[in-house]
Amino acid sequence: MDKIAVLIPCYNEAKTIEKVVTDFRRELPEAVIYVYDNNSSDGTDEIARKAGAVVRYEYQQGKGNVIRRMFAEIDAECYVMVDGDDTYPADQVQPLVDKVLNKKADMVVGDRLSSTYFEENKRPFHNFGNSIVRGSINLLFKNDIKDIMTGYRAFSYRFVKTFPVLSKGFEIETEMSIHAIDKNMYVENSVIEYRDRPEGSESKLNTYSDGFKVIKTIIRLFKTYRPLAFFGVIALILAVISGAFFVPIFVHYTKTGLVPKIPTLIMSGFVMIAALQSLFTGLILQTMYAKNRQDFEMELNRVTREARDDK
Structure with a gap:
């Protein structure tokens, strides 16, 4: 060395x-x-x-x-x-x-x-x-x-x-x-x-x-390296978009008992499902990332011992 x-x-x-x-x-x-x-x-x-x-x-x-x-x-x-x-x-x-x-x-x-x-x-x-x-x-x-x-x-x-x-x-x-x-x-x-x-x-x-x-x-x-933050931001954006389309429909329903713009309501539901999928994707990847960090620390210890032995 x-x-x-x-x-x-x-x-x-x-x-x-x-x-x-x-x-x-x-x-x-x-x-x-x-x-x-x-x-x-x-x-x-x-x-x-x-x-x-x-x-x-x-x-x-x-x-x-x-x-x-x-x-x-x-x-x-x-x-x-x-x-x-x-x-x-x-x-x-x-x-x-x-x-x-x-x-x-x-x-x-x-x-x-x-x-x-x-x-x-x-x-x-x-x-x-x-x-x-x-x-x-x-x-x-x-x-x-x-x-x-x-x-x-x-x-x-x-x-x-x-x-x-x-x-x-x-x-x-x-x-x-x-x-x-x-x-x-x-x-x-x-x-x-x-x-x-x-x-x-x-x-x-x-x-x-x-x-x-x-x-x-x-x-x-x-x-x-920051999967929960990355996919959490995507989930938040999708949830806001879904809410922006859903709220006017919900307000109209509370006043009249009628549901206008059925296609918009369906689209809003699918966007919210996508937001939840993004959130859970981030949670799963964050767990995998934590395990990778543990494995890396063990590898780091091995390399440190290897360097000490080679001196």
């Missing part, structure tokens, strides 16, 4: 990868630096290899697929994940590593949003999107992670080996954050500076399509 592993997922980062690898070798001389090339066509892998990194490959396109491969293949006491675009300073990595190794944090978030991100980032919709995602997740999942979508993080062994990677692309950071919150992992924030990409280096993010994927991921994970 490595003491520290620096994980750098890369896709066409030839302009910056040498500097990133060199900077992290200087700051963490005891670390093994892994560059996972994701079908680059600009020689990123050879440049990284010459700079001293261990180069491996993931042929399924997408950052989530690369992270899945990294987490499966590498064993370390502390993992540092960083992008290969030189937007995150290597000289601020030590606090992240210290919090994992010395404070037993499971995930340390490199917080860009509390420092220079909004000044450095030249894409206003990215700024807006980061704020919306951070606010919605902290509201829905009752936490205070300062930067949900940062690519600069440190992880413990037990986080990495119990994190089920489901996302294929850039929404992976959102999935990591929600997993840590839901599983009551010890999460720390560490403020870091952020600098925009150097001239000639192009972002792989698409503001709208990737933003839409992130929103879908939040909804999917909210349904998975």
